[in-house]
Amino acid sequence: MGRILVMGGTEFVSKALVVHLISKGYQVDILTRGKREVDYQGVHIHYICNRKDKNELSNTLNDTQYDYVYDISAYTEEDVRIFTGVINTEALKRYVFCSSGAVYKPSESRMSEIAEKDNNPNWGQYGEDKKNAEDYLIQLYNSKGFPIVIFRPPYIYGEGNNLYREAFLFERIQNKLPIPYPGDDNTLVQFVHIDDLVNVFSSAIDNDCVGQIFNLAYPEDISWRQLIKIAASVIEQEVPSVRISTTKMNEIDVVPREFFPFRDCSFLMSIEKLKNSGLYSPKINLRNGMLKAYQWYQGKQKLPQYRKMPKVDYVIENTK
Incomplete structure (x- = not known):
């Protein structure tokens, strides 16, 4: 079924994703700073590491091959630059990045994936950092074919929200x-409920969506x-x-x-591309x-x- 690494695993989105993937029968490793308890069963390997330290990250992963990576804990360009410079890409089929609708230029209109991105004062540094991380990943895909899939959710809510x-x-x-x-x-x-979000994320495993960016919201x-x-x-x-x-x-x-x-x-986004992609649609x-x-x-x-x-x-x- 493929080996999966989730960057994160102990807070809201990353935790829900890991629990979901384990329930589907996948072998899942996680990487966290070790600051919070893993209060669920089924993780294959729990790496404890500071992902911002390139040497520590490289020594921790030790060139291990993964088929799928879900990067939930990356917030900045430096986060993704370090990780993509370390991960063994030989078997990698998908690198799924949890971005945000905060990357878009402020607008009262409904934004499609090709809407202009810009530093958004409503979201401050968070939106700017996610935008820069996206830009780096898109460049990496265009230059080297690094197998990115980017999702941009709005407000995520539901069980486990910290x-x-x-x-x-x-x-x-x-x-x-x-x-x-x-x-x-x-x-x-x-909004998007956490159950819908993890279902969409996991559906990327069996979908030919490399190089694509998707808005991810319930259409309400x-x-x-x-x-x-x-x-x-x-x-x-x-x-x-x-x-x-x-x-x-x-x-x-x-x-x-x-x-x-x-x-x-x-904060309105079009999800027509997601609906037409064959990926799971929020319900x-x-x-x-x-x-x-x-x-x-x-x-x-x-x-x-x-x-x-x-x-x-x-x-x-x-x-x-």
Whole structure:
């Protein structure tokens, strides 16, 4: 069936991917820094290594051949430059890179894979780094035929999410607290549930998609008000949503990331290329995905949440 290496394996996306691939019967090795416990069974080899150290990475992999590599932990051009300079390519059929829709130039329009990429101020350094990593990989494919496949997801959510996103919504709703959101109701975004994402990723094994780039989203345009309403519906609890206009944000000196866990910008991508590719197509709408996420959330006593929103209550108070 082919030997697989996943770069990562202990957090949200990489962990879900490894568990999925193991469930499909693949032999999977993982490479992490060893900072977090592997709390599932079935990994063949767990390499512990700093991937940013080329000598350490080379000595760790020791010229081992892989048929498929899923690079989930690469964020920068240097990350992919080091890895692609070390990996034995003799048997390599696919190098699947988890990129992001953050590579695109800001736009209110729906972006296809050929839409212009640029440094996007909404995403800052993260989007710029992913863009530069992509550019290097595309160059490597064009010059040497390195077998890249690039996926650009929007917001990823679902069971295991270590970011304080849907958990923020669930927590506010359970405590019957209003939820502020920025901008206006013309801001529309897309999501992809973690189960859909790993199914798409794994379908690249049997698909002739080398050299291709795909947007990866569920085709459903969601406003922030709709997002809050859907999250409340899965808990069967109503809470008010409070729109914080750009004018109001300027008046009270706040920025969206101080009170809301998503960027204040539209984020829409076309997935026609994915649908026509023969790869798996996302099937989980936001309502069903949020229900799955909430069922997982209910069983957790403590979540590894990244809280960076110190002014949630402040903006609520200042809208009264």
